Amino acid sequence: MALPLAVRLLLDAQDEFVRTLDHVPDPGRGGRWGRLNAAGWVAAHLAASHDNWINVLNAGGTNTAWVADWSARQREATLANPIAPPFAEARAAFIEVAEAATRFLERCDAAALEEPVATPRGTVKRGYLVARASAHAFVHMGELSVLASLAGAGDAGLPGRLQHVAETYEEYDPPDVPPLLARLLLDGYDEVVRVAPVLSAPARFGAFERLNPGSLTLAHLGEHEDRVWNIAAQGRPANTWLARAHVSTDAPRGAPDFDAAVEAAMRMRASVTPYLEALTAEDLARPIEAYGGSTVGAQLARSAVHCFAHTGELMAVASLFGAEDLGQPGLLAHVADSGTA
Numbered sequence: 001m002a003l004p005l006a007v008r009l010l011l012d013a014q015d016e017f018v019r020t021l022d023h024v025p026d027p028g029r030g031g032r033w034g035r036l037n038a039a040g041w042v043a044a045h046l047a048a049s050h051d052n053w054i055n056v057l058n059a060g061g062t063n064t065a066w067v068a069d070w071s072a073r074q075r076e077a078t079l080a081n082p083i084a085p086p087f088a089e090a091r092a093a094f095i096e097v098a099e100a101a102t103r104f105l106e107r108c109d110a111a112a113l114e115e116p117v118a119t120p121r122g123t124v125k126r127g128y129l130v131a132r133a134s135a136h137a138f139v140h141m142g143e144l145s146v147l148a149s150l151a152g153a154g155d156a157g158l159p160g161r162l163q164h165v166a167e168t169y170e171e172y173d174p175p176d177v178p179p180l181l182a183r184l185l186l187d188g189y190d191e192v193v194r195v196a197p198v199l200s201a202p203a204r205f206g207a208f209e210r211l212n213p214g215s216l217t218l219a220h221l222g223e224h225e226d227r228v229w230n231i232a233a234q235g236r237p238a239n240t241w242l243a244r245a246h247v248s249t250d251a252p253r254g255a256p257d258f259d260a261a262v263e264a265a266m267r268m269r270a271s272v273t274p275y276l277e278a279l280t281a282e283d284l285a286r287p288i289e290a291y292g293g294s295t296v297g298a299q300l301a302r303s304a305v306h307c308f309a310h311t312g313e314l315m316a317v318a319s320l321f322g323a324e325d326l327g328q329p330g331l332l333a334h335v336a337d338s339g340t341a
Contacts, residue, residue, distance in 0.1 A: 004110045005284065006130050006180050008164035009301045010054075011105055013137040014098040016160040017046060020141040020148075021091050028151030029087040035319045036147050041082050042140050043090035044070050049136060051097045053129045057117050059104040066093040105130075113180070128335055131184045135329040138305040142312025146320075149210045158309040165301045166294070179284055181300040182276045183334040188307030189269045191329055192221060195314045196262055198323045203314075204258040211317055215258040217310050219245050222265035224306065228299055229272040232290035236271065239264055276300075 003011075024039050032038045037045075051067045063071070070085060070093070077083045085093075113127035138159060145156040177183075199214040206213030212220075223242040230236040241264045245256045284297030294302075308329060315328055 003106070003108070003164075004113055004127075004180075005165065005297050005301060006113065006127055006134070006184075007105050007108050008167065009162070009181070009305065010130050010134045010137075011102065011164045012160070012162040012301075013134040013305065014050075014101065015164075016158070016162075017137050017141060018091070018095060018098070019160060020144050020156055020158065021087075021094075023153055023156050024087075024144055024148045025151045025153050028147045028153075031084065033147060033150060035322075036150075036316060037082070037143065038084035039144060039147060040087040040090045041084035042144055043087065043094050044074075044083075044085050046137060046140055047090065047094040047097045048074075050094070050101060050133055053133050054101040054104060055097065057119055058108075058126050058129055059101075061100070064093070064096055064100070067097065124336065127180050128332070131180060131335050132329065132332055134305060135184065135187070135308045135332065138308040139312035139315075139328045142309040142314075143316040145309070146211060146313055146316040150208070152210075159302060159305040162298070162302055162305075165298050177337075178277050178279050178334075179281055179297070179300070180335065181284075181297060181304060182279045183337070184332070185300055185304040185307065186273065186276055186334040187329065187332040188304045188311070189225075189273075190333070191311040192218070192265065192307055192314075193269075194330060195311045195318070195326060195328070196265075198326065199258075199314060199318045200321045200323065203317045203321050203323075206255050207321070208317075212313075213255040214314055214317060215256050215261045217314055218258070218265055219256045219261040221307060221310050222261065222268045225265075225272060225303060226268045228288070228290040228303060229275060230268065232288050233296070234271075234275055239268055242268070 021039065021043055029039050048067050048071050051063050055061045056063060070083070073083050108126070113125060113130060115126050116123050117126050117129065141156070141158055145158060148156055196218060204214045219242065222239065223245070226239045226242050231238055241260055279296070284295065284300070286296045288294055288296050288299055290299055311328060315326060319325060
């Protein structure tokens, strides 16, 4: 059975989350660093959400014993003093949850993604929970990348190889809506727009030597998306400011003007959105010459989780300077437009 692209992305998200956990060096595996969540708490939180969304709501099973126990104890905690289990224990708990989720995902076809499922917040299609689980995982990978950098590690290389996404299949999505991953990318853009204003001046321009300035991260995102969806996909000229900012992955690190980076990213979003909204399922397997060559579908998946990883990074950096958590990802309104039953 050819697995849908959104399902393959979630399989990759599971693998990448474990890889990102392992990227956090020992100094970052203990308690909280300032306002950042402890790595053990992040692993436990992902284990619980993943178990609830995939194994319970989607697959109709029950929580693992570890998740049920941790969730019960967490209800007695406070926001300022959450219960952070030992890193190795929480990592093992996530792997147990992911193994159970994989058994469901490997038999989840396109028709299954269209089926309604009741949740505490209303009825959605299974595909909404699958897409949300990927976005949520990469948000927290971005958060972990900040912790890893502060603890002395190099770049985490998110979103990683995405080897399941890179496999070529004929894709299936309803013909009357943009494909699920195109909608997820539009939601990723919305999250970038939502998080940028909460960055204070130190977060925007780089108060920590080991962390990228927020302005650089936003410019990097804009340049990446411009290169894929304007230049490669539509044959448009490069965004002049982004091209001159030299913010590609292999460029020296700098701190470009924050307001100019936001403006350039917004122009990119405005020119890309009509293209994404016009995509159909038949377009997903079409080749695209971007970053060594790929397909439209694979690039949609990579772009979407690239955005969510960097919004998680930006939120973590913002929190170090006092910003309140935004609760990422948000509603995923574009996915929900066709994800509600």
